[in-house]
Amino acid sequence: MRDWRYWLAEQRGTLIALAIFALMFTIYISNHPAGLTTNVAQTAANKGTLLALVAMAQTLVVITAGIDLSVGAILVLTNCIASMVVTGNAFETTLGVVFVLFVGALCGALNGLIVIYGRLQPIVATIGTGAIFFGIALILRPLPGGTVNETLADAMTGKVFGIVPASLLMLLAIVLVVWLPFCSSVIGRAAYAAGSSETAAYMSGMPIRRGKFAAYTLGGLLASIGGLFLTFFTYSGQASSATASTYTLLSIAAVVLGGVSLFGGRGSAIGAIFGAFAFRAIGDLMFVFDFDALWQPLFQGVILLLAVSIGALGLWRVRNRLEWFG
Amino acid sequence: MIGAEALFRMEGISKRYGGVRALEKAELVVEPGRIHAILGENGAGKSTLIKIMAGVVTPDEGRMVLKGDDVVFAGPAAAQKAGIACIFQELSLIPDLSVADNIVIADPPQRFGMIDRKAQRRLAEAALDRAGAADIHPAALVKDLPLSRRQVVEIAKALARQPQILILDEATSALTAADVAKVFQVLKRLRQDGMALLYISHRMNEIAELADTCTVFRNGRNVASYANGSKSDNEVVEMMIGREYRNVFPPKPQATASDLAPVLACRDLSWAGRLKDISLSVSAGEVVGLGGLDGQGQRELLLAFFGVLSGLSGDILIDGKPVTLNSPAAAKRRDIGMALIPEDRKTEGLMLPMSVRDNLSFASLDLLSKASVIDSAAEQRRNEDMLDLLAIKTAGLDIPVGALSGGNQQKVVIAKWLMRRPRIILLNDPTRGIDVGTKQEIYALLRRLAADGAAVLFYSTDYDELIGCCDRVLVLYDGAVKRELKGDEISEHALISSALNITGNGHHPLREGAEA
Numbered sequence A: 001m002r003d004w005r006y007w008l009a010e011q012r013g014t015l016i017a018l019a020i021f022a023l024m025f026t027i028y029i030s031n032h033p034a035g036l037t038t039n040v041a042q043t044a045a046n047k048g049t050l051l052a053l054v055a056m057a058q059t060l061v062v063i064t065a066g067i068d069l070s071v072g073a074i075l076v077l078t079n080c081i082a083s084m085v086v087t088g089n090a091f092e093t094t095l096g097v098v099f100v101l102f103v104g105a106l107c108g109a110l111n112g113l114i115v116i117y118g119r120l121q122p123i124v125a126t127i128g129t130g131a132i133f134f135g136i137a138l139i140l141r142p143l144p145g146g147t148v149n150e151t152l153a154d155a156m157t158g159k160v161f162g163i164v165p166a167s168l169l170m171l172l173a174i175v176l177v178v179w180l181p182f183c184s185s186v187i188g189r190a191a192y193a194a195g196s197s198e199t200a201a202y203m204s205g206m207p208i209r210r211g212k213f214a215a216y217t218l219g220g221l222l223a224s225i226g227g228l229f230l231t232f233f234t235y236s237g238q239a240s241s242a243t244a245s246t247y248t249l250l251s252i253a254a255v256v257l258g259g260v261s262l263f264g265g266r267g268s269a270i271g272a273i274f275g276a277f278a279f280r281a282i283g284d285l286m287f288v289f290d291f292d293a294l295w296q297p298l299f300q301g302v303i304l305l306l307a308v309s310i311g312a313l314g315l316w317r318v319r320n321r322l323e324w325f326g
Numbered sequence B: 001m002i003g004a005e006a007l008f009r010m011e012g013i014s015k016r017y018g019g020v021r022a023l024e025k026a027e028l029v030v031e032p033g034r035i036h037a038i039l040g041e042n043g044a045g046k047s048t049l050i051k052i053m054a055g056v057v058t059p060d061e062g063r064m065v066l067k068g069d070d071v072v073f074a075g076p077a078a079a080q081k082a083g084i085a086c087i088f089q090e091l092s093l094i095p096d097l098s099v100a101d102n103i104v105i106a107d108p109p110q111r112f113g114m115i116d117r118k119a120q121r122r123l124a125e126a127a128l129d130r131a132g133a134a135d136i137h138p139a140a141l142v143k144d145l146p147l148s149r150r151q152v153v154e155i156a157k158a159l160a161r162q163p164q165i166l167i168l169d170e171a172t173s174a175l176t177a178a179d180v181a182k183v184f185q186v187l188k189r190l191r192q193d194g195m196a197l198l199y200i201s202h203r204m205n206e207i208a209e210l211a212d213t214c215t216v217f218r219n220g221r222n223v224a225s226y227a228n229g230s231k232s233d234n235e236v237v238e239m240m241i242g243r244e245y246r247n248v249f250p251p252k253p254q255a256t257a258s259d260l261a262p263v264l265a266c267r268d269l270s271w272a273g274r275l276k277d278i279s280l281s282v283s284a285g286e287v288v289g290l291g292g293l294d295g296q297g298q299r300e301l302l303l304a305f306f307g308v309l310s311g312l313s314g315d316i317l318i319d320g321k322p323v324t325l326n327s328p329a330a331a332k333r334r335d336i337g338m339a340l341i342p343e344d345r346k347t348e349g350l351m352l353p354m355s356v357r358d359n360l361s362f363a364s365l366d367l368l369s370k371a372s373v374i375d376s377a378a379e380q381r382r383n384e385d386m387l388d389l390l391a392i393k394t395a396g397l398d399i400p401v402g403a404l405s406g407g408n409q410q411k412v413v414i415a416k417w418l419m420r421r422p423r424i425i426l427l428n429d430p431t432r433g434i435d436v437g438t439k440q441e442i443y444a445l446l447r448r449l450a451a452d453g454a455a456v457l458f459y460s461t462d463y464d465e466l467i468g469c470c471d472r473v474l475v476l477y478d479g480a481v482k483r484e485l486k487g488d489e490i491s492e493h494a495l496i497s498s499a500l501n502i503t504g505n506g507h508h509p510l511r512e513g514a515e516a
Helices: A003-012 A012-031 A037-062 A072-084 A089-118 A121-139 A150-157 A164-185 A184-197 A200-202 A209-233 A241-257 A269-288 A293-317 B045-053 B076-081 B101-103 B117-130 B147-160 B175-192 B204-210 B232-240 B299-306 B347-348 B358-368 B376-390 B406-418 B436-451 B462-467 B492-499
Strands: B008-017 B018-029 B035-040 B061-066 B068-071 B086-089 B165-169 B196-200 B213-218 B221-227 B262-271 B273-281 B288-293 B313-318 B319-325 B339-343 B426-427 B455-459 B472-477 B480-486
Touching: A003 A012, A003 B426, A012 A269, A037 A072, A037 A164, A037 A184, A037 A241, A037 A269, A072 A089, A072 A209, A072 A241, A089 A121, A089 A209, A089 B262, A150 A164, A150 A209, A150 B076, A164 A184, A164 A269, A184 A200, A184 A209, A184 B232, A200 A209, A200 B319, A200 B480, A209 B117, A241 B045, A269 B101, A269 B480, B008 B068, B018 B045, B035 B045, B035 B175, B035 B204, B035 B232, B045 B068, B045 B086, B045 B165, B045 B196, B076 B086, B101 B117, B101 B147, B101 B339, B117 B147, B147 B175, B147 B426, B175 B204, B196 B480, B213 B232, B213 B262, B213 B299, B232 B492, B273 B299, B273 B406, B273 B455, B273 B480, B288 B299, B288 B436, B288 B462, B288 B492, B299 B339, B339 B347, B339 B406, B347 B406, B358 B376, B376 B406, B406 B455, B426 B436, B436 B455, B436 B462, B455 B462, B462 B492, B472 B492, B480 B492
Parallel strands: B018 B221, B035 B196, B035 B213, B086 B165, B165 B196, B288 B455, B288 B472, B339 B426, B426 B455
Antiparallel strands: B008 B018, B008 B061, B061 B068, B213 B221, B262 B273, B262 B313, B313 B319, B472 B480
């Protein structure tokens, strides 16, 4: 086989997610009364970016064969904190942003430490920490409110040169600054290896613990960027349990749609970004076709199941039935 | 042997797992520029020795000296740093990463803190070339390669670390003949380059071709070292056996029942290159053993009968009639009446946190229930019968089965299946890791079940068991039945030499199928 075919095989999940997104978005745009205007693109980009950030956070953890059920709670907690500290003059605002990101990374690091050293299953550990993070958010902001530096908020959710949605540029920057260095570093490879076969990774003398810790910490950081973005969107903070649980579940859906294996070791955050945008586009289809919004969860669920079933087709070829369970 | 020329020495190394002694004051001297073969039966301590050298297992006592300095390895990474690379039986490759990623995994080339993919590609190509496998594409995913090729990648990965000592633990077991020839050339070249190689293999012909020095292990000790070629195969086999033979087996019936119509049989059974044209039959009242080295297809054969494998070719016959069994649920149906006592009781036999009662009843719920409701009185009665029959020592039916001793856990696994009164009983190494007393009870039970009319097919890695328990033994090698031993023919010598696929006169046949 030639090199490009290996590349194709490796990127298969990402490319399928891209294709689903392109298809859904094309249907959406061609049925949209306004067509593809910069405003339509801006709205779609902003909604997609928020989910994409949380999905990227989830991807990092899922790659290590874990799962982060606290990702929505980190989003909400950092949203509440951002609505208190990201205000004032440029210096104060910058300090506030840094603090929000620090809190997110800290939350992720805590998850990582519990999973690695406490030897708890990720699902249990993150249900616990998720409740704690949400509890703190509730104490900080019992009622919705707060403010945010509106200049910054408008810049981040607006358009650059009147055309390109700023949110997409931010997403690109994150891919370049966080994701690409991670997945091409030894630490990132250790995270993949730990997810694919932890025993083999250990036997090969890889830094499994550092890899997992980095994945969880960066996951928390990305979720807090999502929290910041949510604040820019709403100009306020709200400790909403609906937001926390919705984003947690949607992040898992986007990750799966993006070709990331829930068994670990396979997939990329770029796939998850397309997964998130595709999922948003599917939801938006409902509006252009004038369906009642009540149908949206049902419709999204069916699409998700169909997409995931394609990935399970390989099980039909298994010759030792014990492999079904392994 | 001891002195300045030794590259690596192990002195007085001991290791225990629970009550089981894996190594007892073992010694080993490794010299550069030589291939050192390690021989021994299953469980002789070879694997533990290797794991200690590779930093995977910490010894209880003893010292290791590398180039004159005492060394202690905290983990595999430390051993690798010291220049010891090990190719394990269980592969250590990451299935979802590419061949190149895997080869450089311990120490990838980096630029500005990131992995340099071009340099990685070059290193991987060079390593594959050294391993005689330039045809493997560095960008291929490991999980897409066949087992034989994966093992070559494993060798390339070890070579990429430029080790001083290379350990190959059954590294050729999955290789095709063509790959073996290439790998041998590679190993001989490495020896010329001054590398020290440790070669663990059950294949006598490979050892005869490669090794300079041989060391035989038995019961956790190194019992002899000699220059390759200075001992005959017979002498080597004697050194590997060398155990006292305990008479713990029940007497065998004089007239064997093999003239009766077979209950269980197969014709030309093949599966995925791991089973090759196997034909056999087992009659009521017969205990038939499966022998051979570990991993020659015995487990797959039992799984094939029990409906776990799909894509089988050939026929499985019950009472002379061909049947298709698609799952264990089908195999245990009353008209088939099959039971499989699995190899690993902790994962395939028991649900450890659940009670003895639940575990005993799992396989027989259809017999214990009326209209899908479990008849708890009947369950209690049958469970108690089983506790009596197998003399299971437990504080009660309601304690978790994980709290019982290993021997009693194994009895629960057996009892769980006996509750169905199976006509065909398949056993996969049922006495591994349990005490002698329980073993003795299991032997007596097998003989009693056969006398009551069951057909028993019994795989064991313990040659004594096959000799003591079985009316006939089929020895498997590389997925095919190599030899059938009957009655007095079943001796330790015959079992070992046919398991190693060597003939009695010390002549080495070629790899497979070369004997008449």
